Amino acid sequence: MSAPDTNVKKQSRRHWPAITAITLALVFAFGLVIWWVVRESVDPEPVATPGEAPVPEATQTTPPGALPDAAPQPDPVSPVSPQTGQ
Secondary structure, three states: OOOOOOOOHHHHHHHHHHHHHHHHHHHHHHHHHHHHHHHHHHHHOOOOHHHOOOOOHHHHHOOOOOOOOOOOOOOOOOOOOOOOOO
């Protein structure tokens, strides 16, 4: 079932805002895809070789067996005899 009297010029005059919006949306989407592809191909992520792997921050600043400066030091506690409570 189609329209018995189709006038394409009249329909294009009536629907120009929708046709323009669809065209602009397609151009914008195409531009985003092109921008994304160019951005991904220009700035590839650097690949670290096994000898150049970054060292974790904790092993660089704290020597083995030492407490970090930010950790609070516990107060010395005198031993208490469990039987007398003193």
